[in-house]
Amino acid sequence: MLLWRSALQGLSFLCLFFCSRMGLLLKILVPFVGLVLAFCFYSKEDFNPEMLKGKRVIVTGASTGIGEQMAYHLARMGAHVLITARTEAKLQKVVTRCLELGAASAHFMNGSMEDMALAEDVVKEAKHLWGGLDMLILNHIGYTYFNYFDGDVEHIRKLLEINFLSYVAMTVSALPMLKESGGSILVVSSKAGKIGIPFVAPYSATKFALDGFFSSLRQELIIKNISVSITLCILGHIATETAEKTVSHVMQKPGAPKEECALEIIRSGALRKRELYYPYTAVRIPLLIRDWAPEFLDSLTRNSLNVENVKKS
Numbered sequence: 001m002l003l004w005r006s007a008l009q010g011l012s013f014l015c016l017f018f019c020s021r022m023g024l025l026l027k028i029l030v031p032f033v034g035l036v037l038a039f040c041f042y043s044k045e046d047f048n049p050e051m052l053k054g055k056r057v058i059v060t061g062a063s064t065g066i067g068e069q070m071a072y073h074l075a076r077m078g079a080h081v082l083i084t085a086r087t088e089a090k091l092q093k094v095v096t097r098c099l100e101l102g103a104a105s106a107h108f109m110n111g112s113m114e115d116m117a118l119a120e121d122v123v124k125e126a127k128h129l130w131g132g133l134d135m136l137i138l139n140h141i142g143y144t145y146f147n148y149f150d151g152d153v154e155h156i157r158k159l160l161e162i163n164f165l166s167y168v169a170m171t172v173s174a175l176p177m178l179k180e181s182g183g184s185i186l187v188v189s190s191k192a193g194k195i196g197i198p199f200v201a202p203y204s205a206t207k208f209a210l211d212g213f214f215s216s217l218r219q220e221l222i223i224k225n226i227s228v229s230i231t232l233c234i235l236g237h238i239a240t241e242t243a244e245k246t247v248s249h250v251m252q253k254p255g256a257p258k259e260e261c262a263l264e265i266i267r268s269g270a271l272r273k274r275e276l277y278y279p280y281t282a283v284r285i286p287l288l289i290r291d292w293a294p295e296f297l298d299s300l301t302r303n304s305l306n307v308e309n310v311k312k313s
């Protein structure tokens with residue numbers, strides 16, 4: 001089977017390479033290669049929602065968007081959830097809904113992840129509530145603009161605190177409990193954390209940092225035979241309220257559904273996948289092109305946006 005998959009992958013790469021030169025890539029081979037690779041890599045392994053029953057799960061950035069939907073899926077699966085964000089009223093509503101949906105328990109802690117002490121306190125609260133932790137879902141992001149980089153280095157520093165260093169701080173605090181439970185870390189990242197996308201330079205820097213840190217940490221856990229999985233979730237455009245408000249004027253297609261995205265993140269973490277690509281074709285194909293024809297990918301990405309609608313600063 002492995003030989004079969006390697007042969008298919010090699011054939012797919014060759015097709016991509018030759019047809020990218022002949023300009024056929026866009027119309028014929030991208031869907032074909034996407035299907036082939038989806039067949040190779042994306043078999044619906046047997047995920048069972050029962051896997052999450054009674055599991056103790058922290059979800060950050062869960063007052064709205066993808067994080068909110070992940071909380072609801074976990075509740076339906078009978079997990080214990082501890083959710084975080086800044087807005088207490090929204091968190092309270094999500095907790096109430098989680099209990100209605102069947103969560104084994106549901107609690108929240110509100111505050112900004114600019115504060116590393118909060119990052120650590122959330123993990124301490126999980127220990128206090130449950131005596132342990134099975135899954136840490138790192139999902140929150142700070143506010144970012146979608147425009148030409150304006151030279152504001154302080155914005156990048158602040159975004160690194162919220163989008164990257166707080167993820168590291170929570171991981172450091174949670175690792176002892178995750179080692180004990182053989183648990184999982186799910187790191188929500190972006191296509192903008194793997195390839196160059198215009199108008200998101202500060203945000204993209206924080207997502208690339210996540211890949212570097214957690215991919216290195218995963219290697220160390222394997223070397224030390226520590227059974228804690230790390231799943232890096234590479235997302236394309238998802239139809240959350242914030243994303244639609246931020247980019248609807250430049251996107252040529254609607255975002256993917258946040259509910260399905262949330263379920264795929266949980267599924268990939270429960271199956272201890274190395275990486276999740278969602279939507280599969282919109283994310284996996286560009287990553288394959290990235291290393292074979294980077295300039296071609298850059299032009300594809302620019303052409304996918306209504307660049308003229310972004311005001312030049």
Ligand SMILES: NC(=O)C1=CN([C@@H]2O[C@H](COP(=O)(O)OP(=O)(O)OC[C@H]3O[C@@H](n4cnc5c(N)ncnc54)[C@H](OP(=O)(O)O)[C@@H]3O)[C@@H](O)[C@H]2O)C=CC1
Nearest residue numbers: 061062063065066085086087112113190235238240242243
């Ligand atoms: N939507 C998309 O197109 C894509 C999303 N992603 C990733 O998916 C994840 C979720 O995105 P999405 O659901 O769209 O984001 P949303 O903006 O919908 O949600 C962000 C969450 O983070 C919380 N948050 C914001 N600022 C802070 C802060 N300073 N400290 C703590 N929490 C904070 C928000 O709550 P509150 O304001 O109450 O604090 C909210 O719960 C992110 O990691 C994002 O990078 C990746 C690719 C595409």
Ligand SMILES: C[C@H](CCC(=O)NCC(=O)O)[C@H]1CC[C@H]2[C@@H]3C(=O)C[C@@H]4C[C@H](O)CC[C@]4(C)[C@H]3CC[C@]12C
Nearest residue numbers: 190191192197200203236237242243246247282304
């Ligand atoms: C515009 C990006 C997608 C470009 C692309 O893939 N085009 C080809 C195609 O669509 O097939 C978006 C990919 C990632 C998005 C950004 C992100 O990672 C999350 C942020 C979430 C925040 O709430 C709003 C803006 C985001 C920066 C979001 C903007 C759109 C993307 C860059």
